[in-house]
Amino acid sequence: TQLLEQSPQFLSIQEGENLTVYCNSSSVFSSLQWYRQEPGEGPVLLVTVVTGGEVKKLKRLTFQFGDARKDSSLHITAAQPGDTGLYLCADLSGNTGKLIFGQGTTLQVKP
Amino acid sequence: ETGVTQSPTHLIKTRGQQVTLRCSSQSGHNTVSWYQQALGQGPQFIFQYYREEENGRGNFPPRFSGLQFPNYSSELNVNALELDDSALYLCASSYGPGGQTQYFGPGTRLLVL
Numbered sequence: 001t002q003l004l005e006q007s008p009q010f011l012s013i014q015e016g017e018n019l020t021v022y023c024n025s026s027s028v029f030s031s032l033q034w035y036r037q038e039p040g041e042g043p044v045l046l047v048t049v050v051t052g053g054e055v056k057k058l059k060r061l062t063f064q065f066g067d068a069r070k071d072s073s074l075h076i077t078a079a080q081p082g083d084t085g086l087y088l089c090a091d092l093s094g095n096t097g098k099l100i101f102g103q104g105t106t107l108q109v110k111p
Numbered sequence: 112e113t114g115v116t117q118s119p120t121h122l123i124k125t126r127g128q129q130v131t132l133r134c135s136s137q138s139g140h141n142t143v144s145w146y147q148q149a150l151g152q153g154p155q156f157i158f159q160y161y162r163e164e165e166n167g168r169g170n171f172p173p174r175f176s177g178l179q180f181p182n183y184s185s186e187l188n189v190n191a192l193e194l195d196d197s198a199l200y201l202c203a204s205s206y207g208p209g210g211q212t213q214y215f216g217p218g219t220r221l222l223v224l
Binding site for chain 1: 115142144146151152153154155156159166167169201203205207208209210211212213214215216217218
């Protein structure tokens with residue numbers, strides 16, 4: 001059974017700071033996805049990465065996929081209060097659409 | 112375009128009771144997946160429905176069952192509720208069982224006392 005481990009579990013920073021959160025898998029990812037979930041809402045897809053070594057940018061968010069396709073990082077530049085939420089990494093099984101999630105990193109950005 | 116909707120938003124039940132949760136998929140989506148999210152955890156896959164049939168199941172006992180209707184909406188039924196069933200139940204819709212993008216609803220918060 002694949003296990004996804006995210007670190008840190010909780011992060012509290014001031015507005016304007018940079019941060020990086022990590023996701024490590026016990027086995028090779030089929031298709032790695034990052035989500036953000038705000039309180040009272042379902043997760044919202046941020047990005048999908050498939051190729052080892054791939055880097056994707058979404059405004060102030062940079063997603064990096066490890067060469068061996070077993071780890072990933074999410075870097076946020078100049079964090080804003082609107083970035084507050086639970087960041088989840090997940091592996092998407094191509095055949096069934098089943099998502100396996102990590103436990104998430106809770107980010108709090110204080111104004 | 113209507114997003115994924117779920118009802119009810121909150122629910123309180125007692126141990127041993129049965130519950131039915133409902134999900135309407137996003138317009139044009141024919142696949143619905145259900146997830147359980149315990150407090151402080153990531154969502155766990157319960158099962159997926161495609162063309163009104165179960166298409167994959169996670170590590171959940173048979174007292175968790177579901178249905179999908181011709182309009183692609185879906186129900187999650189849980190019998191003999193246990194305290195550990197207290198969680199946020201999320202449904203997600205996609206186009207096809209292997210759809211890259213799943214759109215999640217806001218969830219139903221279930222509390223079992």
